[in-house]
Amino acid sequence: MGPLTLLFATLSLALLLGVPIGFALLAASFVVILYEGLPLAVVTQQMFNGVNSFTLLALPFFFLAGNVMNAGGISERLIKLAMALVGHLRGGLAHVNVVVGMFFAGISGSSTAEAAGIGAVFIPAMRRRGYSDKFSVSLTACASTMGVVIPPSILMVVYGATGGVSIGALFIAGALPGIAMGLALMAQSHIYAVRYDFPREHPEFLGTRAVLSGFKASLWPLGVPVIIVAGMVGGVFTPTEAASVAAVYALFVTVIVYRAVDFRRLSEIFSETAVQFSQILFCVAGASIFGWILSYCRAPDAVTEFILTFTQDWRVVIILIFLLFMLLGTFMDALPAILIFVPIIQPVADQVGIHPVHLGVVVIMTLALGLLTPPYGLCALTACSVAGIPVTRILVQLLVMMLALLVVVLLCALVPAIVLILPQLLVPQWI
Amino acid sequence: METLRFGHDQPLGSMYDAGHQALKAAVAERTGGKLAIEVFPAAQLGNEVAMIEGMRLGSVDGAVSHVANAATVVPELAFFSVSYLFQDRDHFERVIADPAFRAKVEELIASKELGLKLLGFYSAGVRNIYTRRGPATTPEELAGTKLRVMNNPVEAKIWGTIGAIPTPMNFGEVYQALQSGVLDAAENAPAVIESNKHFEAAGTIILTEHQRSIALLLMSQAKFDALAPDLQEQLLAAASDASAAERDRDAQLNAEAIERMKERGAEIVLPDKAAFAAKVAPIQDEVATSLGMEGMLALIRSHAG
Amino acid sequence: MDRILVIVDQAILRLLAVLLALVTLGIFVQVVLRYAAGASFLWGEELSVFAFVWCIFLGAVLNVRRRSNFAFEFFADLLPGRWSAVQRLIVDAIVLACCLVLLREGLAFSELSIKRLSPALGISLFVPTLAIPVASFLMILAVLIHMARNAAILLGREG
Numbered sequence: 091m092g093p094l095t096l097l098f099a100t101l102s103l104a105l106l107l108g109v110p111i112g113f114a115l116l117a118a119s120f121v122v123i124l125y126e127g128l129p130l131a132v133v134t135q136q137m138f139n140g141v142n143s144f145t146l147l148a149l150p151f152f153f154l155a156g157n158v159m160n161a162g163g164i165s166e167r168l169i170k171l172a173m174a175l176v177g178h179l180r181g182g183l184a185h186v187n188v189v190v191g192m193f194f195a196g197i198s199g200s201s202t203a204e205a206a207g208i209g210a211v212f213i214p215a216m217r218r219r220g221y222s223d224k225f226s227v228s229l230t231a232c233a234s235t236m237g238v239v240i241p242p243s244i245l246m247v248v249y250g251a252t253g254g255v256s257i258g259a260l261f262i263a264g265a266l267p268g269i270a271m272g273l274a275l276m277a278q279s280h281i282y283a284v285r286y287d288f289p290r291e292h293p294e295f296l297g298t299r300a301v302l303s304g305f306k307a308s309l310w311p312l313g314v315p316v317i318i319v320a321g322m323v324g325g326v327f328t329p330t331e332a333a334s335v336a337a338v339y340a341l342f343v344t345v346i347v348y349r350a351v352d353f354r355r356l357s358e359i360f361s362e363t364a365v366q367f368s369q370i371l372f373c374v375a376g377a378s379i380f381g382w383i384l385s386y387c388r389a390p391d392a393v394t395e396f397i398l399t400f401t402q403d404w405r406v407v408i409i410l411i412f413l414l415f416m417l418l419g420t421f422m423d424a425l426p427a428i429l430i431f432v433p434i435i436q437p438v439a440d441q442v443g444i445h446p447v448h449l450g451v452v453v454i455m456t457l458a459l460g461l462l463t464p465p466y467g468l469c470a471l472t473a474c475s476v477a478g479i480p481v482t483r484i485l486v487q488l489l490v491m492m493l494a495l496l497v498v499v500l501l502c503a504l505v506p507a508i509v510l511i512l513p514q515l516l517v518p519q520w521i
Numbered sequence: 522m523e524t525l526r527f528g529h530d531q532p533l534g535s536m537y538d539a540g541h542q543a544l545k546a547a548v549a550e551r552t553g554g555k556l557a558i559e560v561f562p563a564a565q566l567g568n569e570v571a572m573i574e575g576m577r578l579g580s581v582d583g584a585v586s587h588v589a590n591a592a593t594v595v596p597e598l599a600f601f602s603v604s605y606l607f608q609d610r611d612h613f614e615r616v617i618a619d620p621a622f623r624a625k626v627e628e629l630i631a632s633k634e635l636g637l638k639l640l641g642f643y644s645a646g647v648r649n650i651y652t653r654r655g656p657a658t659t660p661e662e663l664a665g666t667k668l669r670v671m672n673n674p675v676e677a678k679i680w681g682t683i684g685a686i687p688t689p690m691n692f693g694e695v696y697q698a699l700q701s702g703v704l705d706a707a708e709n710a711p712a713v714i715e716s717n718k719h720f721e722a723a724g725t726i727i728l729t730e731h732q733r734s735i736a737l738l739l740m741s742q743a744k745f746d747a748l749a750p751d752l753q754e755q756l757l758a759a760a761s762d763a764s765a766a767e768r769d770r771d772a773q774l775n776a777e778a779i780e781r782m783k784e785r786g787a788e789i790v791l792p793d794k795a796a797f798a799a800k801v802a803p804i805q806d807e808v809a810t811s812l813g814m815e816g817m818l819a820l821i822r823s824h825a826g
Numbered sequence: 827m828d829r830i831l832v833i834v835d836q837a838i839l840r841l842l843a844v845l846l847a848l849v850t851l852g853i854f855v856q857v858v859l860r861y862a863a864g865a866s867f868l869w870g871e872e873l874s875v876f877a878f879v880w881c882i883f884l885g886a887v888l889n890v891r892r893r894s895n896f897a898f899e900f901f902a903d904l905l906p907g908r909w910s911a912v913q914r915l916i917v918d919a920i921v922l923a924c925c926l927v928l929l930r931e932g933l934a935f936s937e938l939s940i941k942r943l944s945p946a947l948g949i950s951l952f953v954p955t956l957a958i959p960v961a962s963f964l965m966i967l968a969v970l971i972h973m974a975r976n977a978a979i980l981l982g983r984e985g
């Protein structure tokens with residue numbers, strides 16, 4: 091048995107047994123390390139380096155902001171505004187979830203942070219309005235994947251740096267496919283709404299006065315996206331800084347303006363937020379050593395060789411790359427998948443004439459789908475953890491809902507114009 | 522046949538990759554295939570600091586590390602982050618060719634008892650300033666520029682002296698910060714400015730050539746000691762050839778990068794390098810004294826043209 | 827015994843709150859100082875990242891205590907009661923083995939990092955890397971308690 095077979099066999103066995111994902115990744119790595127006669131210390135080294143990262147800091151901040159805002163009853167205020175806007179549509183709250191998801195994606199660079207932020211607000215609200223957890227958690231998870239496709243996107247920055255692709259072009263190229271993902275989810279929500287007769291929140295549109303009143307109630311919370319957008323566009327903050335300022339602003343609004351939580355409750359929120367994000371980041375730590383073993387065993391080279399002997403047609407190659415990243419996204423974090431595989435996949439794509447920006451957006455969209463697929467689907471896991479339900483309960487619903495996104499990804503893969511038209515029009519010099 | 526795993530953290534086709542590939546070929550030829558080098562590009566085995574740890578732990582056999590990263594375990598190496606130590610490439614090559622220089626660096630590494638063996642000196646580009654605020658040819662014109670520095674007190678001090686506002690920032694956020702104006706400028710080697718597309722956001726490249734970066738080709742001492750004496754000798758000779766090839770390739774890649782960025786609209790500015798160097802000269806002595814590198818500074822200056 | 831466990835859990839929770847406050851402050855103060863004082867604040871990022879690393883591993887301890895680490899429990903959920911105790915024992919044994927290795931290798935890695943100083947704060951990397959062995963030690967205790975309980979269930983039903 092080769093080390094790679096051993097690695098995946100051990101991982102699968104551990105996962106099927108129900109070993110927590112972070113530990114399953116560790117256990118599989120241990121086995122291969124012993125088999126290859128490597129020093130075990132490489133495990134702690136990689137785990138530490140995997141999370142000793144500035145980029146990942148945005149995650150706790152968005153968790154914190156979401157939890158603090160929720161404790162301040164801010165979700166109710168936002169919902170009030172949303173109700174006034176589209177509550178009269180069938181399944182109005184589902185549509186609002188997706189639209190707010192698109193809006194959040196425009197300010198957040200990370201899908202997991204978005205799943206946490208939006209989930210903390212919408213999942214309890216949708217639960218109270220009688221939507222099933224299965225539906226609202228799946229929808230939130232799917233909507234949150236727009237976070238890494240619609241700019242700004244941490245993954246795109248990493249991708250551009252790794253693959254030598256224009257980050258500006260990637261950002262602009264991600265906008266259209268990201269919006270298409272949102273529209274696909276809304277179309278699907280509409281089908282569900284008709285089929286299961288989801289509630290209209292009120293029989294007809296409430297009028298502009300209700301909208302204005304909803305807006306007034308949400309004025310403070312709406313400051314969060316304003317801070318982030320204006321801060322980043324205006325050159326005041328970097329994305330991670332903006333995330334920290336948003337968290338502090340959420341604290342200010344909840345503690346000082348609304349006086350909704352006291353010190354004791356605040357301390358609880360901080361503690362529980364840390365426990366919550368460590369669920370995800372412990373998996374990231376495990377994925378770091380696992381990814382290291384993959385490259386040590388030369389998995390990347392084997393894959394590239396396989397693809398090039400198989401075909402020279404760009405359509406087949408991009409579908410194969412799609413399948414590869416689908417597989418990778420199923421088992422590992424998007425970040426190491428990009429760091430390890432992009433430099434090796436890119437020459438293959440170059441050789442068959444795939445534009446690097448097109449490839450980049452397709453890879454990131456595919457990895458965004460990977461954020462949903464268990465066992466290692468951080469957006470699905472995050473949304474589930476916010477709702478407090480096991481991921482197995484939403485699995486079927488989630489996979490069905492993913493189909494809408496899958497169609498968009500495949501369309502973008504096979505019709506490069508969807509991806510390339512905006513950058514070609516706006517920033518032709520970058521691509 | 523024994524195989525050694527050598528890593529680097531730059532893309533395929535980069536200067537480090539060229540160096541490692543040259544090492545692979547030279548080792549195969551010199552040892553008649555008794556020793557093989559397997560190259561792991563693009564940080565597959567981790568970033569430079571992680572690979573240094575890896576060599577100490579035994580999970581990586583060899584790697585290249587920029588002196589700034591090697592300074593995490595050999596603090597004296599931070600000295601090489603000081604600007605304008607080398608006048609030009611010839612000066613740089615004369616220093617590297619001096620056996621006394623190599624002996625000093627080896628001695629520093631050995632003094633820390635890290636289990637690391639020095640094989641050779643790679644080059645990691647010549648760093649230049651690039652800005653979104655338009656041309657500047659003297660330090661005075663850079664006054665008040667928010668300049669990205671690495672999280673490193675020596676560099677913060679140098680740029681502060683030059684008159685810029687040193688702003689530490691994670692590399693991954695630099696592009697967006699330049700685009701939005703959180704940063705006015707940054708500094709790096711042309712190949713890095715090009716491959717990360719930073720010139721899109723900050724299109725004026727000022728060829729300050731303030732730092733010629735040394736990168737150390739290192740190996741696990743234990744692995745080296747375990748090799749037969751003739752293989753050790755052949756490996757060292759191969760490393761010497763590969764390092765020279767890497768430094769040539771680096772110079773070539775950086776010149777090409779500047780040309781390509783120029784073609785794509787970047788403005789290339791030739792500044793008054795002497796004015797910058799004069800500002801920095803006192804800091805060279807200051808930093809050398811604080812790190813106990815006075816001898817090294819004297820050695821480098823003795824090779825100046 | 828249970829009282830001691832509650833006290834330990836509470837202590838970790840308090841510590842997590844303080845650490846997360848530091849994570850937030852490090853970056854926030856960096857921004858404020860840059861604008862208010864025009865000053866470069868070299869150590870905010872480092873403070874945040876180090877506190878963040880401790881948060882992650884201490885938080886993971888509580889997730890082991892609560893059995894709330896992400897897991898794929900589809901097949902495990904199909905098992906009937908008694909087999910479920912067996913399954914939990916096996917899972918805990920695997921987690922225990924992982925934690926024992928992490929404890930030993932974590933200490934080795936921390937020791938290796940003692941002489942490495944962080945560039946801005948100048949503190950030894952022993953400080954952040956120690957999070958792994960400390961957390962694995964606490965996880966070992968947590969897992970042993972789980973295993974004792976599940977073994978008791980199993981033996982109780984069999985006897």
Ligand code: NA
Pocket residue numbers: 194195196197198199200236237238239240241242243
């Ligand atoms: Na985004």
Ligand code: NA
Pocket residue numbers: 419420421422459460461462463464465466467468
């Ligand atoms: Na996945």
